[in-house]
Amino acid sequence: MKFINLKFASFAFLLLASCSNDEFISSYNxxxxxxxxxxxxxxxxxxxxxxxxxxxxxTDANTVTSILDVLQGKYGDGYIPVFKKIATTxxxxxxxxxxxxxxxxASYNPSTNIVTLKTGTTIQQNYVQExxxxxxxxxxxxxGIAQYVGTTGTPNIEFEAKIIQExxxxxxxGGGFGNLGSGPxxxxxxIRWIVAVCSDGSSETFPDLDKxxxxxxxxxxxxxxxxxFKIKDSQYNHNTIYSLRPQLIDYINNNxxx
Ligand SMILES: [Zn+2]
Numbered sequence: 586m587k588f589i590n591l592k593f594a595s596f597a598f599l600l601l602a603s604c605s606n607d608e609f610i611s612s613y614n615x616x617x618x619x620x621x622x623x624x625x626x627x628x629x630x631x632x633x634x635x636x637x638x639x640x641x642x643x644t645d646a647n648t649v650t651s652i653l654d655v656l657q658g659k660y661g662d663g664y665i666p667v668f669k670k671i672a673t674t675x676x677x678x679x680x681x682x683x684x685x686x687x688x689x690x691a692s693y694n695p696s697t698n699i700v701t702l703k704t705g706t707t708i709q710q711n712y713v714q715e716x717x718x719x720x721x722x723x724x725x726x727x728x729g730i731a732q733y734v735g736t737t738g739t740p741n742i743e744f745e746a747k748i749i750q751e752x753x754x755x756x757x758x759g760g761g762f763g764n765l766g767s768g769p770x771x772x773x774x775x776i777r778w779i780v781a782v783c784s785d786g787s788s789e790t791f792p793d794l795d796k797x798x799x800x801x802x803x804x805x806x807x808x809x810x811x812x813x814f815k816i817k818d819s820q821y822n823h824n825t826i827y828s829l830r831p832q833l834i835d836y837i838n839n840n841x842x843x
Contacts, residue, residue: 613719613734613742614689614820629657630668632680635717636700640681645708649680652713663753663791664714666840670721670833677720687820693719695731711750718746718833725833737824740815745831747814748797751779756789768813771803775810778802794835807831 632639632649639646656664671677678698685692685703691712692701700716702708722742723730733742747766754760767775782800783789792800798807808827815821 613695613716613730613746614685614687614692628653629661629665630672634676635668635672635720636677636680638679640679641702642682645682645702648708649713652708652710655710656714660753660757662842663749663756663837666837666843667714667718667721667833669840670724670836671717674724677717691716693717693723695719695723695729695734698723714750714753715746718749721836722746722833725836726829733826735820735823738826738829739823740811740821740825741829741831743821744811744814745833748779748831749834749837752783752791755779755783756791759789766810766814768810768815768817771805771810771813774803774805775813778805778810791838791841792834793838794830794832797831797834 628650630653632646632653641649653668657668675698677693677700680700680702682704683701685701690703690706690709693699693716694701698720700720702712706712719730719742722745726742730738730742733739744766751765764772778800781802782792782797785792800806808825812825815823815825
């Protein structure tokens with residue numbers, strides 16, 4: 586138990602506050618913050634393998650590539666499946682700078698299949714991982730995710746995207762943001778639930794779907810935390826579909842480390 590407590594301590598230590606509420610109109614706009622870390626490696630999935638048109642200037646493109654180095658290197662066991670899903674099914678049409686409604690620094694629009702990085706913002710790792718997770722969700726859910734934008738099902742899509750990132754941070758770093766998918770209440774229970782979901786005896790693993798859906802902490806489970814999460818930000822606060830399973834988690838689990 587001491588091991589878990591140490592993990593939990595570092596997990597909580599890395600808490601970062603999320604930004605302001607965003608108007609949520611036509612795309613999955615996100616209000617996240619992250620740090621950019623750099624490393625050097627050969628990318629399994631370079632940008633042009635999963636994005637058809639790169640409209641970024643060279644500085645921005647280099648920043649995104651350095652983020653891809655981290656996501657496909659340090660966090661590669663989990664994120665390589667995300668990029669693999671996009672590259673091997675249907676690449677994102679374009680990545681570009683542009684205007685985004687509200688305060689969101691990045692968005693993925695499943696109708697246009699475009700990732701937009703808000704003009705003037707510093708590109709952060711978390712923006713890249715979240716928006717391409719949404720793109721991978723679009724290729725995983727039957728009928729895509731455009732049907733859920735700004736309406737019933739939005740919290741399902743967003744909560745899955747948040748906890749995927751959370752679990753990857755936890756498994757690799759023993760810590761993470763700790764608040765990406767937490768609501769205004771039960772945030773401590775949420776963190777401990779993430780730890781429980783990823784714990785497999787004495788090690789940490791990316792869980793299978795059954796484990797995500799069956800694990801409880803303090804009698805709270807996946808759809809309980811989803812419903813607390815969605816009231817954090819108004820753009821996420823739409824009806825939950827309790828029969829809609831977090832299917833990208835299943836895909837990542839089946840392709841984890843491959
Ligand atoms: Zn999102």
